[in-house]
Structure formats: C-alpha cells, structure tokens
Amino acid sequence: MKPLSIDQFAAQLRPETQRSVYESTKSTHEKRTKVLFDHFPDPNRLRELAGQIKQHVIENLDTYLPAVEAKLQAHGAKVHWAATAESANQTVLSILRARGATKLVKAKTMVSEEIGLGPFLEKHGIESLETDLGEFIVQIDHDHPSHIVRPIIHKSRREIAVSFEKNGLGAYNDEPAVITRRAREFLRQKYLQADVGLTGANFVVAETGRLVLVTNEGNSRFSLAAPKCHIALVGIEKILPRDRDLALFLNLLARSATAQQLTVYTEFISGPKAPTQPDGPEEMHVIFVDAGRTEVLASECREILRCIRCGACMNVCPVYRQASGHAYRAVYPGPVGAVLSPLLAGNRFPELADLPKASTLCGACSEVCPVNIPIPDLLLRLRNKNKLAHGPSSGTPPMGAWSVLASQPTAWKTSLAFGKAVGLVPYVPRAFKPSVLRAWDDHRTLPEWRGGEFRRWLAARKR
Amino acid sequence: MSNPERQRPTGKRVQLMATCLCDAFYADVARATVEVLEHLGCTVEFPDGQTCCGQPAFNAGDWAASRRVVRHVVRTFAGDAPVIVPSSSCAAMLSHGAPEEFAHEPDLPEILALGQRTWELADFIVNGLGVTTWPGRYETKAAFHRSCHARGTGTADAVRTLLRSLAGAELVEFDEAEQCCGFGGTFSVTFPHISSNMGHLKLEKIRAARPDLLIGVDTSCLMHLGGIANRDGAPIKTQHIAQVLRDALKNGGLL
Ligand code: SF4
Numbered sequence: 027m028k029p030l031s032i033d034q035f036a037a038q039l040r041p042e043t044q045r046s047v048y049e050s051t052k053s054t055h056e057k058r059t060k061v062l063f064d065h066f067p068d069p070n071r072l073r074e075l076a077g078q079i080k081q082h083v084i085e086n087l088d089t090y091l092p093a094v095e096a097k098l099q100a101h102g103a104k105v106h107w108a109a110t111a112e113s114a115n116q117t118v119l120s121i122l123r124a125r126g127a128t129k130l131v132k133a134k135t136m137v138s139e140e141i142g143l144g145p146f147l148e149k150h151g152i153e154s155l156e157t158d159l160g161e162f163i164v165q166i167d168h169d170h171p172s173h174i175v176r177p178i179i180h181k182s183r184r185e186i187a188v189s190f191e192k193n194g195l196g197a198y199n200d201e202p203a204v205i206t207r208r209a210r211e212f213l214r215q216k217y218l219q220a221d222v223g224l225t226g227a228n229f230v231v232a233e234t235g236r237l238v239l240v241t242n243e244g245n246s247r248f249s250l251a252a253p254k255c256h257i258a259l260v261g262i263e264k265i266l267p268r269d270r271d272l273a274l275f276l277n278l279l280a281r282s283a284t285a286q287q288l289t290v291y292t293e294f295i296s297g298p299k300a301p302t303q304p305d306g307p308e309e310m311h312v313i314f315v316d317a318g319r320t321e322v323l324a325s326e327c328r329e330i331l332r333c334i335r336c337g338a339c340m341n342v343c344p345v346y347r348q349a350s351g352h353a354y355r356a357v358y359p360g361p362v363g364a365v366l367s368p369l370l371a372g373n374r375f376p377e378l379a380d381l382p383k384a385s386t387l388c389g390a391c392s393e394v395c396p397v398n399i400p401i402p403d404l405l406l407r408l409r410n411k412n413k414l415a416h417g418p419s420s421g422t423p424p425m426g427a428w429s430v431l432a433s434q435p436t437a438w439k440t441s442l443a444f445g446k447a448v449g450l451v452p453y454v455p456r457a458f459k460p461s462v463l464r465a466w467d468d469h470r471t472l473p474e475w476r477g478g479e480f481r482r483w484l485a486a487r488k489r
Numbered sequence: 490m491s492n493p494e495r496q497r498p499t500g501k502r503v504q505l506m507a508t509c510l511c512d513a514f515y516a517d518v519a520r521a522t523v524e525v526l527e528h529l530g531c532t533v534e535f536p537d538g539q540t541c542c543g544q545p546a547f548n549a550g551d552w553a554a555s556r557r558v559v560r561h562v563v564r565t566f567a568g569d570a571p572v573i574v575p576s577s578s579c580a581a582m583l584s585h586g587a588p589e590e591f592a593h594e595p596d597l598p599e600i601l602a603l604g605q606r607t608w609e610l611a612d613f614i615v616n617g618l619g620v621t622t623w624p625g626r627y628e629t630k631a632a633f634h635r636s637c638h639a640r641g642t643g644t645a646d647a648v649r650t651l652l653r654s655l656a657g658a659e660l661v662e663f664d665e666a667e668q669c670c671g672f673g674g675t676f677s678v679t680f681p682h683i684s685s686n687m688g689h690l691k692l693e694k695i696r697a698a699r700p701d702l703l704i705g706v707d708t709s710c711l712m713h714l715g716g717i718a719n720r721d722g723a724p725i726k727t728q729h730i731a732q733v734l735r736d737a738l739k740n741g742g743l744l
Contacts, residue, residue, distance in 0.1 A: 032683070385673070386673025388640075390637070411550075429555065431540070432541040465677075469684070470685070476513065477513050481537075483516065
C-alpha cells in the first residue's frame with residue numbers, strides 16, 4: 027500500500043494529537059527563545075560560532091577521527107568502525123556474544139533507532155531494554171519515536187496509562203508521577219540484571235577523547251553504573267575539537283532542546299574504569315557509525331552533519347506542528363529530517379523525495395538552529411537534486427513551459443490578457459478548472475483578475 | 490536569509506519590478522508603489538519586458554528553468570539603478586535564491602550584482618533612502634504580518650518604523666508573529682490541508698488582537714490569508730504596505 031503523503035497524514039491525524047503536538051512544541055520553542063535571549067546578549071552570534079566549529083569538524087573528520095581513536099585507546103577503550111547500519115549492529119552483537127551477554131539496558135540514542143538496533147538484537151535473542159521513559163513507552167507500545175528529543179510527544183497520558191496497564195505495570199493511573207515511579211521501579215531491577223549498558227554520545231572531544239552525554243532522567247548514568255560493560259554508539263559527526271568547546275555547545279544544546287540552562291545529568295566519560303576507581307564498567311567499546319554519513323559529507327548538503335539533535339527546528343516548524351513526526355515516515359522527522367532522512371536513505375532516496383517538499387521554506391528552522399544550518403537552502407538543493415535525477419516524474423509541477431513564458435515578454439503579456447480565459451476567475455465551473463486551481467479554491471477564494479491593468483494605467487499616464 | 494552587502498543608491502532613478510502577482514491580480518499595489526516612490530522624488534522606470542523573478546521554478550527544484558527566467562530578469566533590468574520590488578519574497582529570490590542556483594554558473598557575478606541592487610520597497614525607503622518618518626494620515630488599528638522572506642532583512646523593522654511614525658496608525662501585536670502564514674507558493678496547492686490549517690491559525694492569532702486592517706509586504710501572503718478569510722465567510726481587510734503609505738499621502742492631501 028502506498029504510504030500516506032505528509033499532507034494526507036496531517037489530514038487524518040486525530041485533532042487531540044495535533045493539538046498536543048502543537049501546544050507542546052510551541053511552548054518549548056517559546057521557552058527556548060526566552061531563556062537564550064535572557065541569558066545571552068546575542069544568541070545568534072553563538073549559533074554562528076557553533077555552526078563554524080561544527081562545519082570545521084565535518085570538513086576535517088579525516089584528521090579528527092584518528093585523533094579521537096588514539097585518545098580513546100590510550101584510555102583503555104576499544105574503538106570500532108562501522109561503515110553501515112548492518113555492521114554497527116553486528117559489532118554490538120559480537121561484543122555481547124564475546125561476553126556471553128544476553129541482557130542489555132539502553133539509554134536514548136537516535137543512531138540506534140537509525141540502524142534498527144533494538145529489533146536486530148531481539149531477533150538474536152538479546153533482551154534490549156529502553157531506559158529513557160519516553161523510549162520505554164515507545165518500546166512497550168511497539169511504536170516509533172515521533173520527535174528526536176521527546177519521543178512520545180504524540181501520546182496522551184491516557185494512552186500511556188492504558189499501555190502500562192496492558193503491560194502489567196499496575197492498574198490504570200494517568201498521573202505522570204505514578205507512571206514515572208512505576209517505570210523506575212521496573213527498570214531498577216533491569217539495570218542490576220543487565221550485562222551491558224549501551225548509550226549514545228552527544229559529543230566526543232578530539233583533544234581528550236572524552237565522551238559527553240546529557241540526559242534528564244539519570245538513566246544513562248544508571249546504564250553505566252551497574253553493568254560491567256559499556257558500549258557507546260556514536261555517529262562519526264559527533265566530534266568537537268577541544269574540551270573548551272563544550273562550554274559553548276552544552277549551553278546551546280540544553281537551551282535549544284529543552285529550554286534548560288543545563289540538563290540534569292551531564293556525564294564525561296574518558297574510558298573504562300581505571301584501577302584507582304572504585305566502580306564503573308571494566309570494559310568500554312566505542313562504535314563509530316558511518317551509515318551513509320560520508321556520502322552526506324560528499325553531497326551538496328553536508329552542512330546538515332553539523333546537527334546536534336536538539337529538536338528545536340521541529341519545535342518551531344509549522345509543518346511539523348500540523349503533521350507530527352510520524353508523517354515523515356523516517357527516524358528523523360521535521361526540518362532536519364526532511365534533509366537528513368532522504369540523504370541517509372541512500373538508494374532509497376526516491377521513497378523519501380517528498381520530504382524536502384514538505385516546507386514553505388519559511389526559514390523558522392534555520393533561525394533557531396544552534397549550529398546555524400541553512401535548512402531551507404538544503405531543502406531546495408535536494409528538490410533540485412530530485413528534479414535532475416527524476417525529471418518530470420519527480421512529482422513537482424512542471425516548470426518548463428512556464429519558464430519559457432516568463433522569459434518571453436510578448437507571450438507573457440498575451441497570457442496576462444487571456445488570464446480570464448484560462449479559468450482564473452471564480453465563475454468558471456469547478457469541473458473546468460485545472461486541479462491546481464481547485465486545490466486553491468477548496469480553501470480560499472482568488473482575488474479578481476486584473477491582468478495587464480497596471481501596465482495600461484502606466485501607459486495612459488505617459489500619454 | 491541575510492541581506493547581501495547593500496549599495497546605497499546614488500541617484501534617484503529606480504527600476505520597478507512590479508511582480509507577476511501585481512501584474513495579474515494586484516494592479517493597485519504596483520500603482521501605489523509608483524506613487525510612493527514618486528512622492529519620494531524617485532524617477533520610476535518600468536522595464537516593459539519584465540515577467541517574473543523565477544522563484545516558482547526555483548522552489549520547485551527546477552533550477553534550469555528558473556535560471557532561464559533569472560537571466561531574462563538580468564537582461565531586462567540592465568544598468569545600475571536600484572531595482573525596487575513591492576515583495577520581500579521576490580527581493581529574496583534575487584538577493585539570496587538566484588545566487589544559490591547560479592553558484593556554479595559562469596554568469597554568477599552578474600547575478601550577484603543584480604541581487605545587491607535589489608530592494609524590497611519598505612527596506613529601500615528606510616535603509617536605502619534614509620526616510621524614517623511617513624507624512625500624511627491613516628486612521629487604523631493594524632496588524633502587520635512579517636513575511637517569512639523578510640527574515641534577516643531590514644524589511645520588518647523598516648515597516649514598523651514607518652507605521653509608528655504615521656499619524657493615526659496604531660500597530661497591534663499578536664501571538665506567534667514569527668510563524669509562517671502557510672502560503673509557500675506551490676506548497677499551498679500540493680499540501681492543501683497543512684497550508685490552510687496554517688492560514689487559519691495565523692488568522693486566529695491576528696483576529697485575537699482585533700485589528701481593523703492586516704498589512705503585509707507580500708501580496709502572496711495577503712492573497713492566501715485574505716482568500717481563506719473570504720472562503721470562511723469572515724472577510725478581513727488586507728492592504729499592502731505600498732497602499733497604506735499611498736493612502737496616508739492621499740488622506741493628508743499630499744497626493
Ligand atoms: S538541525 Fe539544528 S535545530 Fe534541527 S535538530 Fe539539528 S541542531 Fe537542532
């Protein structure tokens with residue numbers, strides 16, 4: 027079955043889901059703006075600086091990645107390189123097998139969603155449990171995250187309470203505090219039983235080989251504290267040059283993502299437990315995942331690799347607010363996803379070629395992006411790429427005839443005079459109007475046709 | 490969308506780019522633009538061969554078609570006089586969009602040169618000519634919709650500066666003013682549901698501030714918002730900034 031288009035998905039969305047997505051994204055966006063402008067005289071300068079630093083990083087990955095590998099190894103961590111999603115999954119599995127591990131607790135990582143790690147491990151008989159509350163709810167519901175920071179932004183308290191009840195996590199109760207407590211009690215046992223803790227990383231510092239993780243629930247800390255082995259799954263673009271850059275990036279990330287000055291937990295991890303440390307994982311693996319990123323780097327849209335996954339662009343995006351994340355049919359929704367998801371899809375690009383079109387190019391996303399990614403420009407470059415690759419079948423209105431008209435003044439002026447004749451007026455019966463005009467007409471009236479009137483006024487004045 | 494380095498105009502000769510929407514629907518906006526510019530002492534030339542700025546094809550991803558139109562624009566608006574457009578969208582096409590699609594073309598320098606002398610009307614009045622007060626009179630309690638293509642340009646501040654100085658005019662603020670109206674060119678017909686929802690939301694926020702007039706710098710946003718309001722049977726009065734400025738002159742007996 028053909029999947030619903032983004033517009034169709036939005037049209038069939040339950041009004042209460044749409045409202046709650048709209049309201050919570052609006053409120054996060056407004057708090058974000060307030061906190062940034064309250065705390066910094068010119069946050070836009072910070073966004074520009076952060077953008078320059080990340081651009082520098084992605085253009086110099088060939089030197090930064092080996093540097094980071096050397097640092098991590100010097101600290102006793104094992105470094106793995108995964109060119110594809112499959113090899114990343116296999117690497118995780120082989121680490122687990124080598125330890126005879128069967129139970130894994132997992133903190134929130136978008137790259138694991140991207141490579142489909144959860145289902146892969148399940149298929150191989152490994153119990154892989156999400157410990158972030160939102161991701162946990164997604165997991166017990168066999169759902170997908172619809173926002174990169176707030177995976178269950180599309181769910182109501184009521185729905186969550188129902189699925190808790192269904193999954194044996196207590197009688198129906200939709201109090202957020204009760205839901206959180208029940209999840210914590212259930213998860214606590216699991217941390218203690220787990221063989222391996224898996225996390226992502228928000229940043230990896232090249233200078234020191236430090237992994238930095240930010241969370242609000244402390245679940246990543248717990249995932250590192252109890253199990254004997256830590257696996258970090260990291261996209262190759264996550265590098266920052268120096269420790270001091272963290273000052274800028276942590277300040278921007280927390281404010282852009284959740285309007286916080288700092289997340290509740292910030293972890294700095296440089297390697298496995300040192301002999302002098304009382305506890306912590308005795309084994310640490312860092313898996314750097316490419317999975318299409320070097321191709322993005324080689325493309326005309328490489329700026330998207332600056333992304334630090336804050337979600338601010340989806341919070342402000344009017345299309346995301348109307349359609350919600352699942353409309354995008356991809357792990358990364360919203361403006362960032364409209365660029366990144368088709369690119370990461372590789373030869374499945376055509377299946378997601380409609381994503382870059384799901385935008386009025388209003389530019390709200392690039393105005394909030396903490397790394398100043400010119401998202402509308404990238405959307406346009408992708409539209410052009412799609413047009414070049416697929417020509418008339420690319421699903422955009424044909425512009426060839428129009429462009430001939432618009433570069434020939436005589437033809438243009440004639441068409442102005444004949445506008446009435448081609449049905450640009452309300453009294454032409456609906457059935458005779460081109461479909462484009464009907465789509466306009468369904469929701470709006472057209473102003474009265476005044477083709478050529480201005481030119482006639484001007485000419486009359488001269489005489 | 491940031492402004493390129495701007496050349497301050499040296500003479501008073503300007504070229505008017507009326508826009509295809511004014512050519513087809515909004516004749517009075519083009520006319521008001523001429524009257525406003527002439528009031529400021531400009532000599533307005535209207536290159537007769539002009540058509541459209543090329544944006545529809547640019548946004549559709551058909552850059553080859555768009556470049557054909559932009560090259561026509563360059564030929565039509567030859568010379569070095571400022572090009573004044575009563576639209577932030579067409580202005581952004583020439584100063585930002587065209588350089589993007591010509592990045593690897595040999596005639597990029599000509600495109601950049603055109604972009605540098607292209608101005609949205611209000612931006613030109615305030616930041617080009619240095620005019621910061623508007624004479625005449627206009628009794629209104631108005632809401633101003635800042636078009637998205639005016640992001641990062643001098644347009645929105647310029648409009649506010651002019652309206653604040655105008656006798657009789659009061660500007661009302663409304664919620665989520667930075668949000669898009671939902672027009673987006675072909676987006677309005679290829680994403681009809683989302684587009685009209687966005688328009689309805691924008692109208693709801695505007696109406697909550699109880700203005701008697703909605704002012705815009707782009708006829709496209711006004712056509713979309715006004716069209717939705719009409720279709721809903723609750724029309725809202727809309728005017729382009731050029732019309733407001735021209736009517737103020739008329740009301741003050743200056744025209
Ligand atoms: S593109 Fe920018 S705003 Fe969007 S998630 Fe990435 S960093 Fe945040």
